[in-house]
Amino acid sequence: MARRPFIAGNWKMNKGPNEADELARELKSALAGNTAVDVAVAPPSISIPAVAARLQHTGIQVAAQDLHPQVSGAFTGQISGEMIRQLGVAYALCGHSERRALFGDTDVIVNAKVKAAFRAGLLPVLCVGETLEQRDGGQVEAVIEAQLSGGLEGLEADQVAAVTLAYEPVWAIGTGRTASPAQAQEVHAFIRGWLGRYPDYVARTVRIQYGGSVKPGNAAELLAQPDIDGALVGGAALNAESFAAIVAAATA
Numbered sequence: 460m461a462r463r464p465f466i467a468g469n470w471k472m473n474k475g476p477n478e479a480d481e482l483a484r485e486l487k488s489a490l491a492g493n494t495a496v497d498v499a500v501a502p503p504s505i506s507i508p509a510v511a512a513r514l515q516h517t518g519i520q521v522a523a524q525d526l527h528p529q530v531s532g533a534f535t536g537q538i539s540g541e542m543i544r545q546l547g548v549a550y551a552l553c554g555h556s557e558r559r560a561l562f563g564d565t566d567v568i569v570n571a572k573v574k575a576a577f578r579a580g581l582l583p584v585l586c587v588g589e590t591l592e593q594r595d596g597g598q599v600e601a602v603i604e605a606q607l608s609g610g611l612e613g614l615e616a617d618q619v620a621a622v623t624l625a626y627e628p629v630w631a632i633g634t635g636r637t638a639s640p641a642q643a644q645e646v647h648a649f650i651r652g653w654l655g656r657y658p659d660y661v662a663r664t665v666r667i668q669y670g671g672s673v674k675p676g677n678a679a680e681l682l683a684q685p686d687i688d689g690a691l692v693g694g695a696a697l698n699a700e701s702f703a704a705i706v707a708a709a710t711a
């Protein structure tokens with residue numbers, strides 16, 4: 460059975476509640492005809508209530524950009540999966556490269572966040588990807604393998620099957636430099652092969668998104684690769700028209 464394409468927009472630290480509501484309103488109309496692609500947007504957490512309300516009954520899901528592993532407690536500035544879930548959020552990004560590089564999210568922390576997402580009833584989107592230095596050093600597979608085994612540690616096969624993976628080479632994020640379709644497919648195929656350690660249905664079911672400077676102009680050829688099941692979009696997700704064009708490319 461073919462995997463259903465999944466396009467997600469990561470708004471990062473852009474769009475406060477007012478602007479987020481406006482973008483959600485535009486997305487609602489731009490994507491009104493979509494039935495073939497799973498779509499989610501990840502606004503800053505403070506904008507989630509406005510976006511979730513605006514997108515109710517549209518089929519466009521809301522994702523959190525991050526979550527704290529604990530349910531509650533003395534963790535100033537943090538938000539738990541359980542709190543996020545109260546807003547009707549469906550997904551949580553875990554281990555985005557900016558979290559790893561700027562906020563100290565190690566594989567152990569990312570794994571705790573993946574587990575916390577499941578505990579709260581959220582579906583994790585686990586992000587993995589190598590830096591340019593690691594690629595040049597021939598370490599792509601070792602890095603991805605460590606992030607996968609660390610991030611998915613201790614999960615049941617059924618849980619792994621419900622995870623979305625996002626392969627985002629760090630050197631392609633926000634740089635305008637995309638992995639070529641062949642480069643991306645090579646890593647996606649490696650990831651799917653790695654999933655072969657679980658029962659067969661897992662590798663067949665898991666959706667692997669590509670992320671890193673995905674734009675309307677390059678989405679179709681990336682999404683045409685056999686192991687690329689969707690995209691995690693940053694910059695191009697901040698504009699309804701370009702995001703909708705990427706969603707449309709997933710059905711081509």
Ligand code: PGA
Pocket residue numbers: 469627631632633634635670671672673691692693694695
């Ligand atoms: P970008 O970001 O599309 O702006 O490169 C992708 C991401 O960080 O998820």
